[in-house]
Amino acid sequence: MLGITQSIRDATAGIIDFQTAAQSAAITTSAGFNPEQVIKLAEGVKLASVALGRDLTDSLNRVI
Numbered sequence: 926m927l928g929i930t931q932s933i934r935d936a937t938a939g940i941i942d943f944q945t946a947a948q949s950a951a952i953t954t955s956a957g958f959n960p961e962q963v964i965k966l967a968e969g970v971k972l973a974s975v976a977l978g979r980d981l982t983d984s985l986n987r988v989i
Contacts, residue, residue, distance in 0.1 A: 926950055929960050936967040940981045949989050 926947070933946040941949075953963045966988065974984040 926954070929954065929963055932960065932964045933967045936964050937971045937981060937985070940971070941967070941985060942982075945982055945985065949985055952989050 929950040930943065930946045933949055934941055934943065937946075949967070950963060953966065954960075958966070967985065970985045970988050971981060973979075974981045977984075
């Protein structure tokens with residue numbers, strides 16, 4: 926779980942704090958996502974939030 930949490934933080938360039946990343950990792954893995962899918966999801970959310978000018982933490986929480 927710690928590895929996925931750090932991967933989410935890395936995928937979002939450290940913008941997402943540890944607590945939010947850990948919660949997202951727990952929710953997505955319990956929903957059946959594998960680590961690669963979780964990382965791709967975080968990367969996609971980052972790109973979308975930048976393109977739309979939205980807060981990254983809020984965007985990640987809404988998607989998860």
